[in-house]
Amino acid sequence: MAFEELLNEVGGLGKFQILQMVLALPLVGIAACHILLENFTAAIPGHRCWVYILDNATGILSPDVLLRISIPLDSNLKPEKCHRFLHPQWQLLHLNRTFPNMSDLDTEPCVDGWVYDHSLFSSTIVTEWDLICDHQSQKSVVQFVFMAGMQVGGFIYGHLSDRFGRKLILRCCLLQLAISGTCTAFAPTFLIYCLLRFWSGCSAVAIITNNWMLIAEWTRSQSKAMVIMLITCAVSIGQMMLGGLAFVFREWRTLQLVVSIPFFVFSFSSRFAVTVPLYGISMNLQHFGSNIFLFQVIFGALTTLARCLARVVLNHKGRRPTQMFFLFLVGVSILANTFVPPEMQALRVALASVGITCVAAAVTSYCVHCDELMPTLLRAKAFGLDAMVSRCGSALAPLLMTLVVYLPTLPWIIYGVFPIIAGLVVPFQPETKNMPLSDTIQDVENTKRVSREAKDFYIKVTKF
Structure with missing residues (x-):
């Protein structure tokens, strides 16, 4: 009996799965805070x-x-x-x-x-180490270093999770993020700060992906879309939480401690192109106006609604059409924003809201599709490889902002073109709507064959 069939027999969404989500989702939300932390700890004041x-x-x-x-x-x-x-x-x-x-x-x-000007922030790493004027590009370097850490961590810890188990590696990464995040708050130099943020990035990606797999692998296919939607919503809730925490704690070392110390407690518990526009928008809030606290909360709320909307569209339209629709909307909204003058802040924020909403829905759609495409025997390695490739995009997102010295709109043009290109690739993947979760590579091949036969049958009936 296959594991999927066994889950259907004993119940694929019972008390065990619910308890697992209750314990895992807060971890995902707080870990997401670390990804966007430089919006506030590296904010550039007047x-x-x-x-x-x-x-x-x-x-x-x-x-x-x-x-x-x-x-x-x-x-x-x-x-x-x-x-x-x-x-x-x-x-x-x-x-x-x-x-x-x-x-x-x-x-x-x-x-x-x-x-x-200390009216907005009492201190940031910018004021701490004068990362302005000739050294202003170093802020983007910090964000690149963290994303590079996520890339390395996704590759290494994906392999170790397959070898030694998800829970063991998860506990180690929880403790690692707790230590590295806390030490970052006391970093005496900019170099040490960058090294500690790299280490934090390595563990943050493993916490998110391991919790993801622990929940998804214990859920039957009928409930998997809803469960993955909840996991991605936890990331959006983390965005909103970070906006509130940053509003209360205006000193960067204090904020760093607040989002790091909880992982000391959690460490003792059991628990793709689309990333470029996602982090391009999420990590450049000052581009849209001065009230970055409100923008952080609004964007978090919008992405929560978008991920819930993605589940509805996924169930009615299928995986491929949903991804293509949201990816095209992301690209169009970002490209349209490049033609709006800076004085029209309301329109710029509205277009950015559409972009962040659609990119969140696209990420949820992609995650559901990716999880259903991967066989159980290779899922952890596949997710590790997927995380490595996606972190290349997330690490590239802040680094692209250094191109503003050549053309101010160039990074945003790249952010808009990437998802459109990604949307053109989606039709080459098989449709997995209402298909059972694959356990082996042979099951994946059978899914492709059934998908092609269903498509041929549909065309014949339509012609008749």
């Missing part, structure tokens, strides 16, 4: 050069007057963030509503450091 006459001396002149003679204005008539006047320009005090050619005045970089 800043300008430190100037002695402005920031250390006292006198009868107001700060606005001192700022005018100390800091040049950029093309938007805002104080420069990375340069200051070599000497105080007292002649500027005699100009009334006129602005001289700043290129004629001698300036220099911020040799004495910067002054940051």
